[in-house]
Amino acid sequence: MDTVTGASSLVRALEDAGCEVVFGIPGGAILPAYDPLLDSAKIRHVLVRHEQGAGHAASGYAQATGRVGVCVATSGPGATNLVTPLADAYMDSVPVVAITGQVNRSVIGTDAFQEADIRSICLPITKHAFQVTEPEDIPAVIAEAFALAAGGRPGPVLVDIPKDVLSATTTYTPALPVHTPKVTPAANEVRRAATLITSASRPVFYIGGGVVRAGAAAELRTLAERTGIPVVTTLMARGAFPDSHRQHLGMPGMHGTVPAVAALQQSDLLIALGTRFDDRVTGVLDLFAPNAAVIHADIDPAEISKNRKADVAIVGDCKDVLVSLIAAVRQAPVLTSWWAYLDGLRDRFPLGYDWPADGKLAPQHVIERIGTLVGPEAIYTSGVGQHQMWAAQYVGYERPGSFINSGGLGTMGFAVPAAMGAQCGVPDRAVWAIDGDGCFQMTNQELVTCALEGIPIKVAVINNGNLGMVRQWQTLFYQGRYSNTGLSTHKRVPDFVALAEALGCAGLRCEEKSEVDDVILRAMEIRDRPVVIDFVVGEDAQVWPMVAAGTGNDEIMTVRDFKPLFDEDL
């Protein structure tokens, strides 16, 4: 038991929790914590340029490493700037701990300078929120916050600490280990699932981000190969099963592949693991997989039967569930005609794109080449929009956690700070942010952080001159009336190359197909600073296939108005 300040106690508690990096910005209320941070040999502080960047960086770090990501902000505006990344981490079940300074205990509730009731603001977007009222509680609260963020279904946890609690003298007593209760998958449900799997004729593994969070990719592969059952991976699960694997049909959902969507729609058994039947996957719920029985395994019992009633419900960590299923499934189902049908779709409706009529670069080609040249050992992040969907479709993912994006909340601006966080966690891997010209303008200031802190990320700006995804909807559903979606980025406002240089990065530009490989290879050779490539691409490229919002998955269109599953008798 040592006599310390609350602030030192906080830093020691973070060290004891295994924290090696925090992303943050100081300010009045959190200032006491920054003093002992200067002396910590274990914790690196990365000084970001906006707290939103700190939050997404913590998320990127967490998703790249599987450890808890930590961000720090001061009270009031510092704390409220964390709201978006916390909501984002909540939706995507990412273990993040946010530490915020708060005004002194004596003035809480008086509208003091830079007071914001961040704990209340964050109620619906955090797993839990603490406000520390006694300095001696700090070690236990930090230990519990880490355990809560990582335990069960992961998610963000807020720890709000008044300034006078940080300044006070206290004693440091290391926290006792926090016990996280673990549920074992119920044996009878596993047996029922195994029976259904063995006797199904059109089964499909519907894999979600829970498999990535559980670190269960190897177990999934074992069970998939043992049973021969086709696999689809959602946006949050890209990489959980290798894209190069013969049994992989790709991503389902609004912009999924025809075989993946058809596999769900025609299925007689969905084996849904760590997934939540999100509307972007199901389309109109009543029309989703109408003839399928459902096995639903998730660590969060509240997800089971939330949107689609499960016939077999297994509560548990996906790794434990898969291990139990591997033991219980003794016989592979006969799937010859199911595969004949799916392979037929695969042959007839592969992913594909047209080159723009105006001679501009095809964005899909750029992204495909990045994936090929940079390879599957890298980590890719993306923003939100068309480029995100193309990044999900045209990069081949072979490893879990190699694609980090904002799925549930759809947060523009996620790519750059998430890449920064990921690179801090895995310095030996290449980290590429595939970003949109709109998204990039929301958070590119973190490139300053990257340049100064020696975080050599690469950013491929897919510059289509527009808020492309919104423009696509205007093309399809608003008669091409383009209200406020033009960004003028094709007029070089801003000039992304000059901007990159101004931010301390190398700036490259590519406008021709013949230059694409060269510029990617050149970027890969630059290691002393972050690199931004301005890929000037056509503005009319669209994301296909598409299930229009408000329609059923059977109405998937491979191009505008062509609905293979709906129109044809397959």
Add this chain to the structure above:
Amino acid sequence: MTRHVLSMVLHNVPGALARVVVLFSSRGVDVESLSLDPTERGDVSRMDVVVGLPAGRSPDQLVKQLSRLVDVKSVVAVADQARNQIGA
């Protein structure tokens, strides 16, 4: 609307009640009445809530969502009054 009675035990800590109430509002649950009473153990309180749910929505999901909250020690739907129409 159907009416359901939920009986909960909450940790007596600041913010626990707020979290429960926010869950009701985020999940579109009508609160008809709510009472919070101390128990003999000082560290927990008992909370009884009568909620209205859209017809066809069972209280199970709500019970599970409430159980996820760190400061909710227990929650049960005590009486299934699913057929008891509010305002009908």
